[in-house]
Amino acid sequence: MTALSRRQQNKIERERRILEAALKVFSEMGYSGANMDAVALEANLSKPTLYQYFQSKEALFSAMMLGERDQMLAVFERPSDRGMVADLLEFSWDYADTVLRPDLLSLARLIIGEVQRFPEIGRAYQEVGPDRLLRGIMDYLEDQRRTGRLAFDDAELAAQDLWGLILSAPRTQALYMPDRSPSRAEIARYLNNGLKVFLKAYSTQPETDLAELARLIGAQSLNQVQHDA
Amino acid sequence: MTALSRRQQNKIERERRILEAALKVFSEMGYSGANMDAVALEANLSKPTLYQYFQSKEALFSAMMLGERDQMLAVFERPSDRGMVADLLEFSWDYADTVLRPDLLSLARLIIGEVQRFPEIGRAYQEVGPDRLLRGIMDYLEDQRRTGRLAFDDAELAAQDLWGLILSAPRTQALYMPDRSPSRAEIARYLNNGLKVFLKAYSTQPETDLAELARLIGAQSLNQVQHDA
DNA sequence: GGATTTCTTTACTTGTCAGTTAAGTTTCCT
DNA sequence: AGGAAACTTAACTGACAAGTAAAGAAATCC
Numbered sequence: 001m002t003a004l005s006r007r008q009q010n011k012i013e014r015e016r017r018i019l020e021a022a023l024k025v026f027s028e029m030g031y032s033g034a035n036m037d038a039v040a041l042e043a044n045l046s047k048p049t050l051y052q053y054f055q056s057k058e059a060l061f062s063a064m065m066l067g068e069r070d071q072m073l074a075v076f077e078r079p080s081d082r083g084m085v086a087d088l089l090e091f092s093w094d095y096a097d098t099v100l101r102p103d104l105l106s107l108a109r110l111i112i113g114e115v116q117r118f119p120e121i122g123r124a125y126q127e128v129g130p131d132r133l134l135r136g137i138m139d140y141l142e143d144q145r146r147t148g149r150l151a152f153d154d155a156e157l158a159a160q161d162l163w164g165l166i167l168s169a170p171r172t173q174a175l176y177m178p179d180r181s182p183s184r185a186e187i188a189r190y191l192n193n194g195l196k197v198f199l200k201a202y203s204t205q206p207e208t209d210l211a212e213l214a215r216l217i218g219a220q221s222l223n224q225v226q227h228d229a
Numbered sequence: 230m231t232a233l234s235r236r237q238q239n240k241i242e243r244e245r246r247i248l249e250a251a252l253k254v255f256s257e258m259g260y261s262g263a264n265m266d267a268v269a270l271e272a273n274l275s276k277p278t279l280y281q282y283f284q285s286k287e288a289l290f291s292a293m294m295l296g297e298r299d300q301m302l303a304v305f306e307r308p309s310d311r312g313m314v315a316d317l318l319e320f321s322w323d324y325a326d327t328v329l330r331p332d333l334l335s336l337a338r339l340i341i342g343e344v345q346r347f348p349e350i351g352r353a354y355q356e357v358g359p360d361r362l363l364r365g366i367m368d369y370l371e372d373q374r375r376t377g378r379l380a381f382d383d384a385e386l387a388a389q390d391l392w393g394l395i396l397s398a399p400r401t402q403a404l405y406m407p408d409r410s411p412s413r414a415e416i417a418r419y420l421n422n423g424l425k426v427f428l429k430a431y432s433t434q435p436e437t438d439l440a441e442l443a444r445l446i447g448a449q450s451l452n453q454v455q456h457d458a
Numbered sequence: 459g460g461a462t463t464t465c466t467t468t469a470c471t472t473g474t475c476a477g478t479t480a481a482g483t484t485t486c487c488t
Numbered sequence: 489a490g491g492a493a494a495c496t497t498a499a500c501t502g503a504c505a506a507g508t509a510a511a512g513a514a515a516t517c518c
Contacts, residue, residue, distance in 0.1 A: 010464090010515090010516095011464095014465095027345075028345060029261070029346075030259055030260075030261055030262075030342060030343070030346070031259075031261075031262070032258070032259055032261035032262035033259075033260070033261035033346070035504080035505055035506080036505075036506065036507080037504095037505075037506095045465075045466085046465070046466050046467070047506090047507085047508095048465080048466075048467090048507090048508080048509090049464085049465055049466075051506090051507065051508080052464085052465085055507095056506080056507080057505095057506070057507090106345070109341050109342060109344065109345065110342070111405065112338050112341045112342060112404050112405065113259055113338055113339070113341060113342015113343065114259070114342065115338065115404075115405060115406070115407060116256075116257055116335070116338065116407055117258070117259075117262070119406075119407065119408055122405045122406050122407070123405075123406055125405060126402070126405045126406055130401065130402075130405070154422070157418070157419070157422045160397075160398040160419070161394055161422070161423070161426050163397070163398075164393035164394050164397035164398060164423075165390055165393050165394065168389075168392070168393035168397035168401075169389040169392075169393060172359065172397075173355070173359075175341050175344075176340065176341065176344060176351045176352075176354060176355045176359070177344070177348075177351050177352055177355055178344060178345055178348065178351070179348055189386070190386070190389070193383070193386045193390070194390070194393075196430075197390050197426070197430040197431075200429065200430040201425075201426040201429040201430045202426075234486085234487075235485085235486060235487080236485085236486060236487080236493075236494080239485085239486090239494085240494090264474080264475055264476080265475075265476065265477080266475075266476095274495075274496085275495070275496050275497070276476095276477085276478095277477090277478080277479085277495080277496075277497090278494080278495055278496075280476090280477065280478080281494080281495085284477095285476080285477080286475095286476065286477090
């Protein structure tokens with residue numbers, strides 16, 4: 001049932017390759033620093049062909065950015081239900097693994113670096129990245145409040161706190177120092193501590209939840225050791 | 230006692246103007262996007278003169294960045310002693326006012342955007358910005374622990390938490406959206422909440438300190454109203 | 459298998475920008 | 489005042505990059 005001719009398939013595949021190449025080149029060099037020959041080379045095609053797909057450098061840049069943005073919409077669907085603490089821990093790791101991925105960090109650097117020239121792009125990403133994520137966290141935290149496991153007035157602030165506690169430090173560091181990307185152990189350190197503080201401040205049963213967290217962390221690092229062995 | 234001739238003064242003044250112009254132009258356009266004619270124009274001098282002061286675009290860029298870095302060393306000396314909660318509140322506002330200044334945000338965007346091309350610069354700023362600040366916070370928190378007002382195992386993590394709680398959200402937002410720079414009221418919202426959570430998690434007398442915080446915030450917003458009237 | 463679309467190669471135009479040169483002008487020192 | 493240092497103007501070189509043109513080669517469709 002592929003209603004697509006070979007020609008159309010090729011077109012789609014080529015466009016995908018161009019956008020992929022554009023992401024790589026623009027991420028590495030910035031918008032002004034990048035050149036279209038490099039994109040064409042990276043995409044394994046000629047410059048005239050490239051210009052048949054995208055009318056200009058700016059058009060390519062915008063298309064690439066919006067495409068990447070739409071891919072982000074796919075990530076971050078709400079997780080399982082193995083208890084709040086386990087959920088939070090799992091979620092934190094998912095988020096860390098995403099947000100610290102080298103390609104997404106490069107993209108973030110590109111956006112931040114070009115945001116004065118392309119302000120719409122900054123907003124577009126704020127909406128689908130941070131804002132959407134925050135919504136997800138807020139919804140989850142609200143649920144936990146309704147069942148009496150958390151206590152807070154302002155769900156948005158609580159969600160911001162969670163994010164700030166677990167990932168602001170390693171992410172900021174990674175943004176400024178692409179070479180020193182934090183190890184699993186470092187991430188675990190920030191993450192475990194962040195959750196601890198979050199539970200201390202927001203849980204209705206801090207002792208129980210902290211004990212649970214400690215148990216889960218212990219089990220995890222045990223797993224880690226087994227894997228390493 | 231000005232041992233400086235007119236000529237030397239002019240030279241210094243001109244260099245200052247060039248560096249200032251460079252900061253503005255590079256911040257707005259990025260390294261590749263900026264051009265030396267624009268810098269010369271902004272500094273009110275001719276391009277050949279510009280090249281007499283700096284041998285190349287890259288040399289100018291580096292000199293400017295290092296100069297800005299050294300200026301940052303001046304900020305952030307340890308504050309008064311009107312009680313821990315008051316200190317933390319004062320410190321938080323100082324830090325917010327600095328870190329959210331438009332020119333420093335532009336600089337941060339520039340660094341992040343160019344860090345793949347100039348990795349040394351990212352490290353240089355990490356050292357004098359975040360790292361030095363963190364040290365300052367750590368030292369202060371350690372003092373408070375010694376006098377029994379705070380409790381924690383790891384001072385570095387505690388300091389990271391404080392920073393993550395009070396400023397990660399508004400700063401991230403400001404980085405991505407230069408036009409939507411947060412209002413005093415928004416900053417206050419993040420900041421007051423962040424301190425609340427920090428004290429809940431780390432204070433040895435949470436109730437007392439939270440009451441003190443509420444009192445100080447109340448006094449502050451009263452002042453605000455008086456100022457507005 | 460032949461016509462058609464699409465891609466490639468190569469070379470070109472045009473504009474921009476880093477960096478320079480040279481001749482003339484201003485500023486400063488003594 | 490007079491000479492040296494520094495600055496300006498204006499034009500230039502060379503490189504690089506955005507975007508285009510034309511002619512041929514390859515894939516694709518019928």
